Amino acid sequence: MIAEKVEEYAFGGLVAAVGVFTLVDASAIAVRDDNAVGPRAFPYLVGAMLVLTGIATIVATARGKLGRAEESEDVDESVRTDWVTVGKLVAVLVAHLVLIDVAGWPVAAALLFFGAAWALGATWWRALVVAVVLALVVQVVFASGLGLSLPAGIFEGVPLLDG
């Protein structure tokens, strides 16, 4: 409960902070002439809105009105937050974006699928097989069918995989 409240304050604070940034940075936007409605006016409105809603959420939280977590078919509201799994997924996504340029899309994609499925509880070898097959199939479809080629990386020059 307390942790939830801290998070709620933090998100409200973030919204307000984005608003402050919007307002401060708006004054740095160069205005060419003295026309009243340049590129600054709308950002001021948006910034004010963010600051107001951010502060209002913080006040609401202090008065005990917390946001209601969204319902979803696959979400069990009775269990505690599993931060480890969330962390694993973020890590896998980071690895994916780093690997694309280094090892190529097929490798990065297979790792993303395998890592995510495994983190979420799939049997490791089955997840690995599906990941490799899926990554290769998508690579071939892109290279041959759609005319958009994904970086082949380590498969450079391999027919079918390198578009």
Next chain:
Amino acid sequence: MDSITALLEGFATAAQPEYLLYALLGVTLGTAVGVLPGIGPAMTVALLLPLTYTLDPTAALIIFAGIYYGGMYGGSTTSILLNTPGESASIVTALEGNKMAKAGRGAAALATAAIGSFVAGTIATLLLTLLAPTIADVAVQLGPADYVALMVVAFTTVAALLGSSPLRGFASLGLGLFIGLVGTDTLTGQQRYTLGVPTLADGIDVVVVAVGVFAVGEALYVASRMRHGPIEVVPVGGKWMTGEFWKRSWKPWLRGTFIGFPIGTVPAGGADVSTFLSYAAEKKLSKRPEEFGKGAIEGVAGPEAANNAAAAGVLVPLLTLGLPTTATAAVIVAAFQSYGIQPGPLLFTNNSAMVWALIASLYIGNVMLLVLNLPLVKIWVKVLQIPRPYLYAGILLFAALGTYAVNFVADDLIVLLVIGVVGFFMRRHGYPVAPLVVGLILGPMAEEQLRRTLQISEGDPGALVASPFAAVTYGVLIVVTVAAVVVRVRRKKADALV
């Protein structure tokens, strides 16, 4: 009668085998993503955007419209058969439909949902056909100040009516408007909020934001509190269609249609609101109110029809004014824009052939959806049972792929991840994500119209309310807002007394 000729020409186009295939692809994908938890039509359209650049705009829009309609059909199958309903637009269906399924009357529930969706979808598309050209004719005369007024209405209703907390809705809208500001100002060429990063100079792509907030945000959120154990699907039992089935269903279908369509047309919260209203109406009119809550077929037939009619209604402001009032509609506007087409009053004159082919494909798509969702429902039950680790791993993979395919730079994936994390926290704390997407797409359009208004008036803000249309619009908005606040306060007082 011009529009009837135009519609017939539209049918001639849409009935070509190639376009029929695209429509089939769209409705099939739409049903699949509607059935599957974790992905919705908004995200699917966003993901497909970069992949459809090679298609002609008519084909792409036919696919997207199919996904939009299909998502509505698929969602009801899930809420009837899955033990753990979610997704606001089908909550009401789950209320009665799920009870029916558990009582061994799943077949009748699925049938009334699918046929009701078909009846409502077809009538609502017909109303769209009749109304849209007329509204477009009137809308041509609207000035920039009038558009500002309409957009203010759209912003307010989307932010305040979706989700449990209007305050958080506005915060979400603000975040979307802010993301829309990032990039180069179209009127002066100034860079705004780019922090000097070249990737941000062209702005943050709609695809990246929509996919981040829907796909990555949802996947992280599910991962944080995943429901473990087997996926329990209620077996489909009972008779499909009996005499009593038709007798009890047809009136709720029609009532649902005429509740849903206007609510979708006037930007007033879209499908969710209409299903609740239809449910309340059916409960009140029923001769057997005691059955409600235990599996009353009227409680499935009405809301499902309302749901689909509202979806078609949303297309009216979308096509005639260029105003999106739901997240999916917003992404479809982005799709139009990516082809250099601005939806709005001129669409019916400038891109007449395309619009009518699109509308014709809606009729065709509805027929396809009826076939896909009634006789073939067993297939969707199988789709529903995809093990969740694979489902969410697949969602993440295609999210990353769709984002990467926009510009083929890995930097976009950093933006995707950041927005995904924001989407995750928004879900945890009850911030609706739809206002963010609507704000992102409508924001730049609103700014342009606002600046144009003030340029013409030489900075006099009075110009914003000078036109009668704008003045009336703001007036109605104020009255409705005050009424909503009064209702809310009264309800709170009543709750406090109990």
